Amino acid sequence: MDLEERITRRLGVRGGSGVLIDRDALNPTVHQPEPIGRGSVLERLLDNLEPAFADSLPESFAVSGPAGSGTSAVITALFSALTRQLGTTARTIGTTTRTGAPDPTTWFVYVDGRRVTSAFGFYRAVLSTVSAEPVPASGVGTDALREQLTQQLARPDRRAVIAIDHHDEPETLTFDRVQALLEPVEEGTTTVPVGQQPPTDWHGSVVDVPAYRRHELVDILTARSSIGLAAGAIEHHELRSLAEWADGNAHDGLTALFSASLLASEADRDSISAADIRQAQADIPADSVHLDRVLALPETRQRVLLALLDLECVDDLLPIRELAAEIATDSSLTKGTVKRFLYELADKQILARVPLERPGSGRQPSTLDPRFPQRVFRALSPEATGSR
Missing domain, CATH: 1.10.10.10 (Winged helix-like DNA-binding domain superfamily/Winged helix DNA-binding domain)
Structure with a gap:
C-alpha cells in the first residue's frame, strides 16, 4: 500500500474515533491486493502458469495449505493481476495484431465455492470475467449461460484458467462437479482446485502453501494494524505475542486482533491492553471455523x-x-x-x-x-x- 492510499484511508475513516479506524484492514475475510510473505509461493504459482505467457493453456494443478495460510489471498491477488494484464475485455476488444486479428486472450477466473454452489451460479461467475457483455442474474436458464460460455471460448485463441476455491469444504462445488460443468469447453479451460487438501485421487502437480512463519505473521499484523488502528493503539511486542499464539494461522491472528480492538472500543479506551488480547484469544474456539x-x-x-x-x-x-x-x-x-x-x-x-x-x-x-x-x-x- 502506497503513502497516498494510507492518507486517503485515514481521511475516509469509517469506524469513527478511537482505537479502530478501519474495520476492513483488520477484517480476516478481506484480502489485501499485495500478499505479505508469500513471494516464493507466488513464484511457484507463476511457474505452473507460465505457458499462458506464451499463449498456451497451462496444465491443471492444485493449490493446498492449512487453515489461515493465505491460499485464497494469494490466488485472488494473482488472478486479479494476471487478468488485468492478459485477459481484460479492453485488450480483447481493442487490441489487434498486424494481421487485424485480435490478440490471443487468456482469462484468469476466481470462483468462490463458498458463495457459488449451483451450475447457474458457476457459469455466471465465469462469464462475469470472460464476457464483455453484462451477465444476467435472472431471467435466463442454466443452458443459456452454458451456451454463452461455449461461444465465448469457441475460438482457439481464447482460454480460461479457472480457480475453484474451497472445493473441499462441506456443500461447496467439488472439483469433479466443476470438471463436469466445464466439459463443453474443456479444450479451452484449465481448472485449479484451491483448498486445504488436493481433490481425492489427484495425480497432478500441487503447489503447497505452508503456514506462515512467525515473522511473516508479525509483518501481516503490523501492516494491517498500521492501517486499521489509531497510532499507538497497540504495542509491537503485543503483535509479536499475538503472532506466536496464532501459530501460523493468519485468520486467527487477525480475528483476535480485530476482537481485541472491539473490546477496547467498547470500553472507550484509546489503546488495546494485554487483557483485551487475552480475552480475544480465549473467545476463538480451537479449530475455529473461518x-x-x-x-x-x-x-x-x-x-x-x-x-x-x-x-x-x-x-x-x-x-x-x-x-x-x-x-x-x-x-x-x-x-x-x-x-x-x-x-x-x-x-x-x-x-x-x-x-x-x-x-x-x-x-x-x-x-x-x-x-x-x-x-x-x-x-x-x-x-x-x-x-x-
Missing part, C-alpha cells in the same frame, strides 16, 4: 445464528428442540424451520453438536456449541452492517 464460511451463509441462517448467540439460556445447555423454540419466539420463522436450520448448520460444522446427559432410556439429546469467533461475527453480521 469467519468467511459463516458470512457466506444465507442471511436467514446468519440471523438464526445471531439469535442463538443472544439467548440468555444458551449456557443452560438446552437441547436443540428447546433452543429452536426459544429462537422462534422472537422470529418470523416457525420452530420447525429454525430446528431444521440449526441441524443444517451443525451438518456444515458451523455449530458443534454436544451430547447431553439425561437420565432414562431413549434417544440422547444434544445441544449446540458455536465453532466460530462470536464477537467478530456479530461485528460483521447483517445486523451490524445494515445489509439486507
Whole structure:
C-alpha cells in the first residue's frame, strides 16, 4: 500500500474515533491486493502458469495449505493481476495484431465455492470475467449461460484458467462437479482446485502453501494494524505475542486482533491492553471455523445464528428442540424451520453438536456449541452492517 492510499484511508475513516479506524484492514475475510510473505509461493504459482505467457493453456494443478495460510489471498491477488494484464475485455476488444486479428486472450477466473454452489451460479461467475457483455442474474436458464460460455471460448485463441476455491469444504462445488460443468469447453479451460487438501485421487502437480512463519505473521499484523488502528493503539511486542499464539494461522491472528480492538472500543479506551488480547484469544474456539464460511451463509441462517448467540439460556445447555423454540419466539420463522436450520448448520460444522446427559432410556439429546469467533461475527453480521 502506497503513502497516498494510507492518507486517503485515514481521511475516509469509517469506524469513527478511537482505537479502530478501519474495520476492513483488520477484517480476516478481506484480502489485501499485495500478499505479505508469500513471494516464493507466488513464484511457484507463476511457474505452473507460465505457458499462458506464451499463449498456451497451462496444465491443471492444485493449490493446498492449512487453515489461515493465505491460499485464497494469494490466488485472488494473482488472478486479479494476471487478468488485468492478459485477459481484460479492453485488450480483447481493442487490441489487434498486424494481421487485424485480435490478440490471443487468456482469462484468469476466481470462483468462490463458498458463495457459488449451483451450475447457474458457476457459469455466471465465469462469464462475469470472460464476457464483455453484462451477465444476467435472472431471467435466463442454466443452458443459456452454458451456451454463452461455449461461444465465448469457441475460438482457439481464447482460454480460461479457472480457480475453484474451497472445493473441499462441506456443500461447496467439488472439483469433479466443476470438471463436469466445464466439459463443453474443456479444450479451452484449465481448472485449479484451491483448498486445504488436493481433490481425492489427484495425480497432478500441487503447489503447497505452508503456514506462515512467525515473522511473516508479525509483518501481516503490523501492516494491517498500521492501517486499521489509531497510532499507538497497540504495542509491537503485543503483535509479536499475538503472532506466536496464532501459530501460523493468519485468520486467527487477525480475528483476535480485530476482537481485541472491539473490546477496547467498547470500553472507550484509546489503546488495546494485554487483557483485551487475552480475552480475544480465549473467545476463538480451537479449530475455529473461518469467519468467511459463516458470512457466506444465507442471511436467514446468519440471523438464526445471531439469535442463538443472544439467548440468555444458551449456557443452560438446552437441547436443540428447546433452543429452536426459544429462537422462534422472537422470529418470523416457525420452530420447525429454525430446528431444521440449526441441524443444517451443525451438518456444515458451523455449530458443534454436544451430547447431553439425561437420565432414562431413549434417544440422547444434544445441544449446540458455536465453532466460530462470536464477537467478530456479530461485528460483521447483517445486523451490524445494515445489509439486507
